[in-house]
Amino acid sequence: MAQSKLRSAILVISDTASRDSSTDKVGSVLADTFATEGEKWNTPAIKIVPDEKASIQRQICLWADSEDEYMNVIVTAGGTGFAVRDETPEGAKENLEAVIKLLPHACIQAAGANSRSIHAGGVQRLEEEAGVGGGHGHGHHHCRTHGHSHEHNHEHTHGHSHGCPKPHTSNDPSVGASRRHRASPYPMVSVDEALKLIYDHTPEPTVVEMPVGILLVGSVLAEDVYAKEAVPAYRASIVDGYAVIAPPSASEQSTKGQFPVASVSHAQAISMPPPLESGTIARITTGAPLPPNANAVVMVEDTALISTTPDGNEEAVVEILTEDVKPGENVREPGSDVSLGSKILQKGQLITAIGGEIGLLASTGTRTVTVFKKPRVGVMSTGDELVEHTNPIALTGGQIRDSNRPSLISCLTTWGYPTVDLGIAQDTSNDLEHRLRDSLRDGTDIIITTGGVSMGELDLLKPTIERKLGGTIHFGRVSMKPGKPTTFATIPFKPTSSTTPAAQSARQTRLIFSLPGNPASALVTLNLFVLPSLHKSIGLASPSTSPTSSARPGLGLGLPLVHVTLTHSIRADPKRTEYHRAIVTCAEDDGRLLATSTGTSGVGQRSSRVGSLAGANALLVLETGREPVFEKGEVVKALLMGQIVGQ
Structure with a gap:
């Protein structure tokens, strides 16, 4: 007696293909996959629906609940990105007995609930891996794994160009605390290496036109500016x-x-x-x-x-x-100050708050200029223990006030960047994921989080970034004090606000800086790592100074470097470079820059001590490779966070 064949269905979710089925390249490829197992499967039914939750649910209900059209397996394609209209996982999970998390080989490309992490390379990469759009149908696909040696870093799979899952370094929250990492799986990188990775993965700046006014302060010119009028225009x-x-x-x-x-x-x-x-x-x-x-x-x-x-x-x-x-x-004489048509400001020049550049533009009749767009920065704190600093309730149990968000937003605003308050996320992967997704959809370019990046069972940011958002963690530990757990990641994102279909389908890169939760660590790492990325994103060229070196790109951005004389001895960490909070003043007699620690004994520089940054205007760079005691009168490097005042 012949065995009855299983019934399959392919649901293509695409606004474009639902209007014009000839644009669909996925359905036929998936159907061919079933055809290779022809003795087991009937010819699959193929339907194309728009990226709308109701349409997806209606078709899945028909296939899942109807006796006449019941399907043993339903494969969906599309609708699994970050865009607001990417509704496949949400629309499908309510109607299926089980949403398959991960299947080997070709089915990995349609793994509903987890497919966003697989789709990091965009539709073009998925089509290439599935054999769509030219090329040989039975080629080899090479999956690179960064953990292997150079001689064995290619895993070869044969047949239908199967995709390979991206390995995750972070903890799997579903396995419980007993099976989490006992030692960090992330290699320790130096500050220089971290800065280089940040520079390499920070997107190039984009150009916008802005009116000449107060909002222009802090922007960098994207092209030379020429005088539209002579100054003066008369004798x-x-x-x-x-x-x-x-x-x-x-x-x-x-x-x-x-x-x-x-x-x-x-x-x-x-x-x-x-x-x-x-x-x-x-x-x-x-x-x-x-x-x-x-x-x-x-x-x-x-x-x-x-x-x-x-x-x-x-x-x-x-x-x-x-x-x-x-x-x-x-x-x-006419034009004696500024002649008509002369270059008044050059590309790459910063519009400062001093007012000179704004005044020059205004005096020459310049109404708008092209500048590099400032990124929109979102700031989010994490932790069940956190309470809004504005909440009048008395703290109980293990509650603490959230000081990180207000201090980081204050710093970013002072630097001149538009900020978004993303609130306090609870210590659950779902809340973290939803808040991060919402911020990306709302147009946030860079997300800064504090807390949740250490080794605790509720430190869920790294697994959420990797496993839920399809992000790549470029480093998860830095050899520095404070700030060792600092994490930097990128997330692929497909915007929906663009005006053209091509722009909407193009994947962009969003940055996530996950900073430690201790207040001093958060502010130190904001200044040390986030600021250079912001500088690159607005088109600032690297100056000659650098925290440690100016030989490599990216290391010259950020805080200005000076040399200061210690007013007292300081014992530093012997194993990690320490960024010691200090107050730098200018000596009245000889003009030397003098540095005084904000706290040297006991808990003075502890990473949780937010008071160590009150009044501080510099970070002393106390490097390793020498005796850990820096003596009074010794000259050390310092990164200036604020203005220098007299004694």
């Missing part, structure tokens, strides 16, 4: 005084003597003064236009009043007391 007086007609040479008639005041020229936009006739003068204010024919201005200090008009309100005759007046004296 203007530099001083308050009297416009005169100065002789071309001293041998001719002198300007000394008494002259009638023929007119008055103020700095106003109403009209130009009348032409000046020989033998007369015109009273003029600073910045006012010279009357036609006038070629010099005599300062009011070099004159004397002789007589007034009958009503006593105006000057009638004024005596000029000096005869050494030359043509052009105290006169600003």
